[in-house]
Amino acid sequence: MSTPLELDRSLHPATQASATTAPIKSTQRRFRHVTPPPRTVEEPSQHVLDFDGRVRRSGELVDPTPLLVNLARCVTEVIAGVRSLDQLARWVSDDVYLTLLRRVTIAARSRAITGGQARRPRITIGDPRVTHPAGGVVEAVVMVHQPARSRAVAIRLETVHGRWRASVITVL
Template sequence: MSLAPEPDPERARSSRPRGEEFFARQRTSTDQLPAPEVFVRNIVRGILEVLAGVREVEQLARWLSEEVYRSLVTRANLATRARSARRVPARRDVHEIRSVHISSPADGVVEATVTASARVRTRAIAVRLEGMDGRWRVTALGLL
């Protein structure tokens, strides 16, 4: 005879994640993610290439939230139209990342500001990264 209580099947069923919870995005802790500075540098360089018209935004889709992706598509389309109206070809500028400042307001969240320079323009970029499904994802983006 066992003194352990019998498992309650109703309670066991309610503690299991439902399908939508199981397949929904899962938050990831900072210690389970790679160092954010390398990712920040690479994603900012990719975003600047999209805006310059030398990279397709789809190449960055897996690292962008849906809202950021849609916003970047809109900005890239406007930049393409502006270049077309002025009859200026897309140019592959080499963007030098001048500085990266990173802070972490919560576990699994990183906010970074980046200063990047090209031949004729210097830009300030702010990004918010959140750890989801074992990788960093850009959930907010600001460009000046």
Template structure:
């Protein structure tokens, strides 16, 4: 006995039929409720924006309540002028490294000083340090609250040099932005 599901001829394939679906208008969105329990919670961006606004408002209120602070007067540039003139003179003599001036001068001035020092030491050689250079005269002229120009006369033992420099306030300290050594 043969068991099988073939009991008769196979059914004929059905032809594909297209069914039409009726077109519906788009569903209307429900209006947002205005009641207390039916609001959407604020997004993270909305909460951050509200916090920033509150912080700024509190800072403005605190500033309005405080009396205006007086800014501290800028320090006198004369000691910086003298120290820079002495250090540059010592660098030209070869008794001080030019790298020690890097913090107190702009990058352009540092490059000029380094080139002049290298040339002077190469041509004249390092001079024996008989005595430390001394400042004979200093004239400082403040051109503004953050700008000063100075003329310094330095005796370095073998010659008397005139040094002109321009200082500008940079990050709370005086820094030379122009430097000429005679």
């Protein structure tokens, strides 16, 4: 039966090659310290990961205007009941998804009570008013015009892993 010291030596790859050496006593062990090279730490707000995996500066993010227009259109269609909320899931945060789900449920119940059907709304999207309150954050208001009324859709986009994601959507 082997002693624990011999067992440790037999498991170590460097000592397997030299089987003729005597066991090393615990007081004779020396450890070789290897310090890793220093890393340069960059601020996370300066660089973001792009869709294709490349890193670029936060000032180089894609223009959020088309996303804002499409989100306003899609949110209006979701509330009208002609688009599935799941289609927006990848573009909105969990809180926004739950808020929209509540609003969609209320609209569907209202249509069921009144006997109305879900019809695709005839809408015209206005130009978004965009502000940049911080790096990687965009706040905008998009006007959605319908024949009977106009609505304002307020959207806050934040960067998550190099892409825009809506953290707040409010339909007024």
